[in-house]
Amino acid sequence: MPEPKQPEKLIDDKGIRIDGRRLDQLRPIKLEVGILDKADGSAYIEQGKNKILVGVYGPREAHPKHIALPDRAVLRCRYRMAPFSVDERKNPAPSRREMELSKVIRESLESVVLTDLYPRTTIDVFIEVLQSDGGSRCAGITAASLALADAGIPMRELVAACAVGKIQGHIALDLSDAEDKYGEADLPVAWVPNANLVTLLQMDGILTTNEFEKGLTMALDACKTIHGMQQEALKKKYLVIKEVAEEREETEVVA
Amino acid sequence: MSFTPQLPPVAKLEQKTVVDLVANGKRIDDRTADSYRPLHIQVGLIEKANGSAQVSLGKSKVLVGIKIETGTPFPDTPDEGVLTVNAELGPLASPLFETGPPSEQAIELARVIDRGIRESKAVDMKSLVLLKGKKVQVVFVDIYILDHDGNLIDASSIAALAALASAKLLKAELKGDEVVYKPGLLPLPLNNHPVAITFAKVGKTIVVDPVLEEEQVMNARLTVTIEKNGNICAMQKGGLSGFTQDELKTVVRLAVQKAAENRAKILAAAKG
Numbered sequence: 230m231p232e233p234k235q236p237e238k239l240i241d242d243k244g245i246r247i248d249g250r251r252l253d254q255l256r257p258i259k260l261e262v263g264i265l266d267k268a269d270g271s272a273y274i275e276q277g278k279n280k281i282l283v284g285v286y287g288p289r290e291a292h293p294k295h296i297a298l299p300d301r302a303v304l305r306c307r308y309r310m311a312p313f314s315v316d317e318r319k320n321p322a323p324s325r326r327e328m329e330l331s332k333v334i335r336e337s338l339e340s341v342v343l344t345d346l347y348p349r350t351t352i353d354v355f356i357e358v359l360q361s362d363g364g365s366r367c368a369g370i371t372a373a374s375l376a377l378a379d380a381g382i383p384m385r386e387l388v389a390a391c392a393v394g395k396i397q398g399h400i401a402l403d404l405s406d407a408e409d410k411y412g413e414a415d416l417p418v419a420w421v422p423n424a425n426l427v428t429l430l431q432m433d434g435i436l437t438t439n440e441f442e443k444g445l446t447m448a449l450d451a452c453k454t455i456h457g458m459q460q461e462a463l464k465k466k467y468l469v470i471k472e473v474a475e476e477r478e479e480t481e482v483v484a
Numbered sequence: 485m486s487f488t489p490q491l492p493p494v495a496k497l498e499q500k501t502v503v504d505l506v507a508n509g510k511r512i513d514d515r516t517a518d519s520y521r522p523l524h525i526q527v528g529l530i531e532k533a534n535g536s537a538q539v540s541l542g543k544s545k546v547l548v549g550i551k552i553e554t555g556t557p558f559p560d561t562p563d564e565g566v567l568t569v570n571a572e573l574g575p576l577a578s579p580l581f582e583t584g585p586p587s588e589q590a591i592e593l594a595r596v597i598d599r600g601i602r603e604s605k606a607v608d609m610k611s612l613v614l615l616k617g618k619k620v621q622v623v624f625v626d627i628y629i630l631d632h633d634g635n636l637i638d639a640s641s642i643a644a645l646a647a648l649a650s651a652k653l654l655k656a657e658l659k660g661d662e663v664v665y666k667p668g669l670l671p672l673p674l675n676n677h678p679v680a681i682t683f684a685k686v687g688k689t690i691v692v693d694p695v696l697e698e699e700q701v702m703n704a705r706l707t708v709t710i711e712k713n714g715n716i717c718a719m720q721k722g723g724l725s726g727f728t729q730d731e732l733k734t735v736v737r738l739a740v741q742k743a744a745e746n747r748a749k750i751l752a753a754a755k756g
Contacts, residue, residue, distance in 0.1 A: 298490060305485050328591050329591055331588070333592075333721070336721070336722060365631075400532070427732060430706065431721065432718055433717075435603065435715050438736050439716050442733055
């Protein structure tokens with residue numbers, strides 16, 4: 230697919246962005262839990278044009294055995310972009326970017342998983358970016374923590390993630406592809422709300438220290454909103470199960 | 485795939501010692517929380533490289549070599565040269581390092597250094613073009629870790645900047661389709677001087693420039709790269725836990741101060 234042309238302005242005179250959002254507005258987010266059959270846990274997220282599927286397996290026996298740890302489970306993570314997920318086909322071989330993101334995403338999740346309950350095992354998180362639209366590592370983390378919860382893995386809490394950035398001199402929430410590409414800075418953040426810990430923080434571009442502080446506050450506020458959405462998505466799955474069970478009970482009574 | 489690394493079996497006693505010391509405002513190597521290890525920078529050790537620098541940060545030792553060669557630009561940036569950063573964590577530097585393809589630690593290290601140089605626009609990429617879209621100069625920054633006693637990111641960042649600031653370019657000119665070199669050397673044009681400063685959170689305390697023992701017991705790590713005007717140009721958090729919002733604010737402001745101190749030392753050493 231041809232790459233879209235660089236927009237003349239990322240923000241118009243009224244402070245509205247190219248996709249019609251305000252500076253502090255998230256893209257529409259859709260979350261679904263438990264959509265894969267074979268995985269122990271799974272989740273799907275759409276955020277803007279991002280479409281990301283996460284599958285979780287485990288705790289299961291560690292392979293190869295030498296990576297097992299005697300006092301805790303090993304958390305394994307793979308962030309991967311499908312060759313068709315971007316404008317120009319991505320080579321399917323793992324890139325250095327994917328290897329780095331797999332590491333920082335794993336590190337963003339480590340502190341919430343109660344790994345010490347399952348020594349000598351692995352818990353595997355597979356993040357597949359089916360379509361990428363800026364902020365995919367954050368959307369991946371949001372979905373990955375839902376998939377871990379769906380797998381029934383004991384966790385302290387859910388991790389929510391969101392990026393902020395700078396476009397045309399303004400701090401803006403949740404950058405889209407074009408805004409990331411033609412903007413001045415990108416600051417992805419993952420947050421563990423109750424522990425009050427930022428577990429993923431990266432930055433590229435140029436920010437003053439004041440802009441950084443403003444951006445961080447904006448990102449954490451968005452993480453709070455996303456955290457609420459995550460809880461709703463988890464509840465929704467069990468409400469559906471409850472309805473099905475109730476229907477069955479009714480038909481059994483009638484029979 | 486990235487997985488939870490196995491830490492070397494540091495004796496539990498030593499772990500406790502390191503954490504307790506930091507909690508009491510001391511450190512295993514007698515520094516304060518906000519002091520840096522002694523820094524030694526030597527440039528131009530490798531005559532065959534366009535630029536080189538060896539940095540000792542305490543007992544950590546890093547050698548960076550710059551090679552500049554003619555190549556083709558990326559299709560999306562036909563009017564810019566190319567910058568490539570690579571890191572080797574060779575088995576001579578630490579019992580923790582093995583031979584084989586680059587580890588995720590090596591990839592992360594190279595990418596964090598790359599981000600600092602690239603985002604601050606340190607190398608004047610426009611000046612490296614010989615024929616737009618066809619021939620440009622390619623700057624290879626190769627980071628060689630020689631001895632690992634903690635904080636490889638800062639040591640590599642210092643060495644990379646010192647090597648770039650002292651690097652020399654051949655006078656290349658285009659004659660028809662061929663690149664010809666004229667006698668004489670030019671300095672590699674630099675527009676900015678990014679400096680990375682790394683912090684570790686040990687227990688509840690944050691220390692700057694962690695040594696290996698501190699890295700092995702830290703909860704989390706944060707690198708903040710500051711460009712010459714005191715703005716942030718790259719950041720990277722590592723480690724299994726995280727930082728609070730207030731801790732991040734403090735760390736970033738301290739990084740600005742520390743980076744200015746280190747930058748002065750690096751540029752003085754690069755001048756010779």
